[in-house]
Amino acid sequence: MSNAEVSPEVIAASAAEYDVLPLGVCIVDAKLTVCAWNRTLEGWTGINRGDIIGRPLSEQYPDVARRGIASRLAAVFRDGAPIVFSAALHRHFLPILQPTGVLMPQRTHVTPCGDGSGRAAIVIEDLTHPMSQLEQLRRDRNRLEQSQTSLRRQQEELEATNTKLTEASRKAEEANRSKSEFLANMSHEIRTPLTAILGFADILVDGADPEAGVAAAETIRRNGEHLLAIVNDILDLSKIEAGRVEADLTCCSPLDIAEEVTSLMRVRAEARGIGLHLRIGDGVPGAFHSDPIRLRQVLLNLLGNAVKFTDEGRVELVVEAAETKPPVDGSGQIVFSVSDTGIGIPADKLRSIFEPFNQADTSAQRRFGGTGLGLAICGRLATTLGGTIGVTSEPGAGSTFRLAIPMCKASCEAPKLGFDCESLEAAQREKPLPAPSPPKPAPPQAIANDARPLAGRRVLIAEDGPDNQRLIAYHLKKAGAEVTVVENGQQAVEALTAEPSREPAHELVLMDMQMPVLDGYQATTELRKRGHAGPIIALTAHAMEGDRKKALAAGCDDYATKPINAPQLIEMIRGWLGKSATTAAE
Amino acid sequence: MKLSPDQLDALTEVVNIGVGRAAATLCELVDDHIALRVPNVRVCDPSLLGDPTSLTGEALDTSVVQDFSVTMRGRALLAFPQSSGVTLAQLLGQQDEGCDDLDFDLAGVLEEVGNIVLNAVLGSLANLFEGELDYTVPQLRAEEAAEGIIADYHTGSDEQTVLMADAHFDVANSAISGSLLLAFSMNEMAALLDKLVLASET
Secondary structure, eight states: OOGGGSOHHHHHHHHHHHTTSSSEEEEEOTTOBEEEEOHHHHHHHOOOHHHHTTSBHHHHOGGGGSHHHHHHHHHHHHHOOOEEEOTTTOTTSSOOBOTTSSBOOEEEEEEEOOSSSOOEEEEEEEOHHHHHHHHHHHHHHHHHHHHHHHHHHHHHHHHHHHHHHHHHHHHHHHHHHHHHHHHHHHHHHHHHHHHHHHHHHHHHHHTOOHHHHHHHHHHHHHHHHHHHHHHHHHHHHHHHHTTOOOOOOEEEOHHHHHHHHHHHHHHHHHHTTOEEEEEEOTTOOSOEEEOHHHHHHHHHHHHHHHHHTOSSSEEEEEEEEEOOSSOOTTOOEEEEEEEEOSOOOOGGGTTTTTSTTOOSOOSTTOOSOSOSOHHHHHHHHHHHTTOEEEEEEETTTEEEEEEEEEOOOOOTTSOOOSOOOOOHHHHHHHSOOOOOOOOOOOOTHHHHTOSOTTTTOEEEEEOOOHHHHHHHHHHHHHTTOEEEEESSHHHHHHHHHTSOSSSOSOSEEEEESSOSSSOHHHHHHHHHHTTOOSOEEEEESOOSTTHHHHHHHHTOSEEEESSOOHHHHHHHHHHHHHHHHHHHHO | OOOOHHHHHHHHHHHHHHHHHHHHHHHHHHTSOEEEEOOOEEEEOGGGOOSOBOTTSOBOOEEEEEEEEESSOEEEEEEEOHHHHHHHHHHHHTOOOOOOOOOHHHHHHHHHHHHHHHHHHHHHHHHHHTOOEEEOOOEEEESSOHHHHHHTOOOTTSOEEEEEEEEEEEETTEEEEEEEEEEEEHHHHHHHHHHHHHHHHO
């Protein structure tokens, strides 16, 4: 077909019909001769319709005659089915150079005109804009995904930080709680001997008879020594924690040290009626390098605990040689094991007993005093000696503490290994212990008017410490009271609930709050539950904030702290007995 | 509508004639070997179509759709699970695999492939009637269940039936499964079956 075979009317009509479309439209007949070429295509290709209409499309675009395209175009005319040419497979169906110098991406479909002319329309869509939009969308999506990933990462980091902070907060709270418990215990442990010291000093000042005076002085000395031991423990632990204690390695005999500590503890063990044994295993060297002072300190502490916590049976110190794991040439370990048949340690306490401010039993029923620092000191000293300490225990059956330190069998003629240890004694010389401040004396007028303000009044003292029993009983008796002493809360409950209802044998109870068997809190609660209405005064060495509230909450009427102030205590008792009498009269 | 085994065999053969033509066109298009098989054809009520799934058990949610009319009227779908459709388009368009998104280019490729297959199958059926069909331009419908697209098609009061077949593409050592679905009126299906009988007799 040539230009001359297509009428100008057809060309004009076709152009008018398709020119309004934003698509490239080319009408072809079955021979792919161009019948119409719209304005959009003119603009895209620069080919005027007058130059192409009536000419074979392949003249300008040879690719349409390619096998893969020509056969499908032929099918449009044969079957009447529209076909599409995708941008990906036919990006340049009619190659059109854009002003940017890039070929236009296209989506093309070819569909029969349906007007009986036997022609088909090639409709070309410019995908430049949609693709650039899609690209933009992809970039936006990628950025969004990156942002989301970044946000997720930040969220994860925040969650991790939050978890760490929560854990740190929990540990801080736990540490604070432990410290508070420690302070409460320390307060109790220090106040208990002070109560005896100050109280018996008052007795001496009052002018006791010679026999009572000697007994009072011995009590003061014994409690003073106990107080010194507590202060020493605190100082020792402080020094170790501050890193001021180093092992002073020297040639020493593990056998001598073991025999020495066993010998030192034997008297105390025999006093408690338990056996103390020493066993030396094979391979233990006659001499090795270690710090004998610190080693002796650890062993004395372990043996002291074993004896203290064992009511019957035996305590044994075993010294053995052991291989290190993994084995190291020329070295091994000496293991000191202290076993007892005592009360044992609950499994959940085993991990914390070497921590400072922790004791296996912090409850008020503790039967055994002590600072709770001994094992913490042992743990630190074991590390200082280059070794480890551990424990196995079964409640009710006993415990075994195992100290393992390097054997260091080097010749004892060898020079010191460069450790410069500062002894505890030196530290104590450098920092003398401050003298405890005596409590302020009570106003003398309290009992000045009446030398026997409690004459004939019946008071029950529930107190487990023998020194305090004697001290409190002394003051009350001196004030004229009739005193009965029991050792724990259970005995107090029994004594008071066995009383006939009309004439109580005890008008007032002085209740120590920390006692074995049944503590003061439990005993008071039990008494109130059983209907005991008489006054109960809490007497405790716990002087921390909250202790008063705790005592009153348990059912006590009043609260007095140790060391006792005898005049104030007597005045308090007299006050409560007066109220009690008034209440009874009413 | 229940078809006899002979009717189903004949229908399968006609569909496969079209499928074979489509495969040849695809081979020519991408200049590579492509096998396309439709091993069995079945006919069911549209209401029983339920949730058609591919052989892999995934939902058919990406379809190329073409409506046809005149000699027969109906709707034709070549449907895939999206991941399979994306893979097929990537293989044919020689694009990098690995992304599951049906982007602009891949949608175009899938649309063209569907167009080739549907044109060929419908052309094969139309030949039985010795008549012509009018077709709409193919359209890709993504993220839309195939049974919903079939259900949307109405041809008046005539009861509808669906011819359904599994379609297997073997491209570049990969096997991809989709489904071919043709919805048309029961009467036209009956007429189609009559033509099949006539064709087999001749």
